[in-house]
Amino acid sequence: MSSQKIPTLIRVASVPYSQVYIRHLELPDEDRAGMVQRLQDPAPAGGPRSQQSAWWPPRMLEPDWIRENSDSFDLMHMHFGFDALDPQTLRQTVAELRAGGKPLVYTVHDLINPHQPDPHAHEALLEVLIPAADALITLTQGAAHEISERWGRSCHVLPHPHVIDFATMERLREQRMQSRRDRQRVRRIGVHLKEMRPNLSEQVIEPLAQIVEDLPECKLQVNIHRQVVDPQNKEYRQALAEFLAAGHDAGRWDLVAHEYFSETKLFDYFGSLDVNVLPYRYGTHSGWLEAALDAGTAVIAPDCGYYSDQDASVASYRWDGEQVDADSLRHAVQRQLSLPYIPGMDAQGRREQREALAVAHLRLYRSLLGSGRFGQRPEPELRQGHTASGR
Known part of the structure; x- marks a missing residue:
C-alpha cells in the first residue's frame, strides 16, 4: 500500500x-x-x-x-x-x-x-x-x-x-410545458450556422426546408452570425449570404443574422425552438446539444461523431461528409415533433x-x-497509421 x-x-x-x-x-x-x-x-x-x-x-x-x-x-x-x-x-x-x-x-x-x-x-x-x-x-x-x-x-x-443554470432551466422548461398545451401554435425548427467554423455546413438547410414545407404549423428558422452575411466584413461569404437571403425572401425560412448571443439571449434562443438541428459535418461531442436539452429542446444530429450517445432522446440523420440523406432527416424531424415528453433532464436531475x-x-x-504510480508511462511517441474514423 x-x-x-x-x-x-x-x-x-x-x-x-x-x-x-x-x-x-x-x-x-x-x-x-x-x-x-x-x-x-x-x-x-x-x-x-x-x-x-x-x-x-x-x-x-x-x-x-x-x-x-x-x-x-x-x-x-x-x-x-x-x-x-x-x-x-x-x-x-x-x-x-x-x-x-x-x-x-x-x-x-x-x-x-x-x-x-x-x-x-x-x-x-x-x-x-x-x-x-x-x-x-x-x-x-x-x-x-x-x-x-x-x-x-x-x-x-x-x-x-x-450548460444552462438551474434557475433559467426551470423557467424555460416550465414555459415549454405550458406552450405544449397550445395545439395551434407554430412549431419552430432551428438551424444555427454560428460563425461557419470548419465543421459547419449549410447543406442541411435545403432538404430541411423541403421537409418543413410539408408540415402543418411548422416554420424553419436559420440563424447565423452577422459578419458572415455582411458584405463589409472580411468574413463575408457571398454565395452563402445570397442563398440564405433568397430562401428568406421566398418565405422558405426565417433568416436571423445577429451578433454573438449573450448567455441570456442564447438560452432564450434554445427555449424558442421546438427542434434544434445540428449542421455538423464532423465532430465528436457537443456542448450546444447539451444546452438545447437543458432548455427542453428536441435535438437532431448527424450520425457522425457520438452526438446520439449523449442522450437517448437525440435523433440522427445520415451524413456522409458530403451529402445529407433526406429520408433519414425527414424521419428524425417527424420523430422529434411527436415526442410525448420534454427531452433532457430537469433541473433537479441535472443538479x-x-x-x-x-x-x-x-x-x-x-x-x-x-x-504513487503516476508519471510512469513511457515517453509519448508519435505513432503512425492512425487516421480519423469520422465518427
Missing part, C-alpha cells in the same frame, strides 16, 4: 478553468465546496488572444509555467487549448509534469477538432496526450470504445454536465448529475495522488 499523502484540498491546474463544462464539474452547493480547487486561468503571455475564450492560448501548458508554478498545484487536468502547442512542445509539457511528480488527467472531448478542416494536426497531439495521460475521461461509451480500439487505453465515461460528477472527479484525483 502506498504511503503517498493525499492533500485535503486538491489543487487542480485546470486547462482551462473559464469554460462552462469545467465550472460545472464543481459541487453546486457552496457549503460542500473546497475539496477540489481549480486554479484560475493565468493571463495569456503575448500573441493573439481569443475574444470568445480569454484564457487562450493557455499559459498552464507552457513547460516554463509548470516548472515555475509546480508548488501551486497537485495535478493537471487538461480539457481544451492544447492545440496552441505543437507535438514537441506538448511532449515537453508532459515531461515537466513528470519531473514535478504531477499526475496528468485528460478528458477527451474531441477526437476530431471541430475548428480544423485537416484532422492530422489534432491527431498528432492526441498521439502524445492519450498514451501519456495517467487517467483518461471521455463523455460517451462510443468515444471510449474508439479510444480503446485506437490506443488500447480505457476511459472513465462521465457525461457532460448541464444530481452534477453532484455525481464532482464526486467522480474527486475520487479519480484522490486515487491518482494516493497511488
Whole structure:
C-alpha cells in the first residue's frame, strides 16, 4: 500500500478553468465546496488572444509555467487549448509534469477538432496526450470504445454536465410545458450556422426546408452570425449570404443574422425552438446539444461523431461528409415533433448529475495522488497509421 499523502484540498491546474463544462464539474452547493480547487486561468503571455475564450492560448501548458508554478498545484487536468502547442512542445509539457511528480488527467472531448478542416494536426497531439495521460475521461461509451480500439487505453465515461443554470432551466422548461398545451401554435425548427467554423455546413438547410414545407404549423428558422452575411466584413461569404437571403425572401425560412448571443439571449434562443438541428459535418461531442436539452429542446444530429450517445432522446440523420440523406432527416424531424415528453433532464436531475460528477472527479484525483504510480508511462511517441474514423 502506498504511503503517498493525499492533500485535503486538491489543487487542480485546470486547462482551462473559464469554460462552462469545467465550472460545472464543481459541487453546486457552496457549503460542500473546497475539496477540489481549480486554479484560475493565468493571463495569456503575448500573441493573439481569443475574444470568445480569454484564457487562450493557455499559459498552464507552457513547460516554463509548470516548472515555475509546480508548488501551486497537485495535478493537471487538461480539457481544451492544447492545440496552441505543437507535438514537441506538448511532449515537453508532459515531461515537466513528470519531473514535478504531477499526475496528468485528460478528458477527451474531441477526437476530431471541430475548428480544423485537416484532422492530422489534432491527431498528432492526441498521439502524445492519450498514451501519456495517467487517467483518461471521455463523455460517451462510443468515444471510449474508439479510444480503446485506437490506443488500447480505457476511459472513465462521465457525461457532460448541464450548460444552462438551474434557475433559467426551470423557467424555460416550465414555459415549454405550458406552450405544449397550445395545439395551434407554430412549431419552430432551428438551424444555427454560428460563425461557419470548419465543421459547419449549410447543406442541411435545403432538404430541411423541403421537409418543413410539408408540415402543418411548422416554420424553419436559420440563424447565423452577422459578419458572415455582411458584405463589409472580411468574413463575408457571398454565395452563402445570397442563398440564405433568397430562401428568406421566398418565405422558405426565417433568416436571423445577429451578433454573438449573450448567455441570456442564447438560452432564450434554445427555449424558442421546438427542434434544434445540428449542421455538423464532423465532430465528436457537443456542448450546444447539451444546452438545447437543458432548455427542453428536441435535438437532431448527424450520425457522425457520438452526438446520439449523449442522450437517448437525440435523433440522427445520415451524413456522409458530403451529402445529407433526406429520408433519414425527414424521419428524425417527424420523430422529434411527436415526442410525448420534454427531452433532457430537469433541473433537479441535472443538479444530481452534477453532484455525481464532482464526486467522480474527486475520487479519480484522490486515487491518482494516493497511488504513487503516476508519471510512469513511457515517453509519448508519435505513432503512425492512425487516421480519423469520422465518427
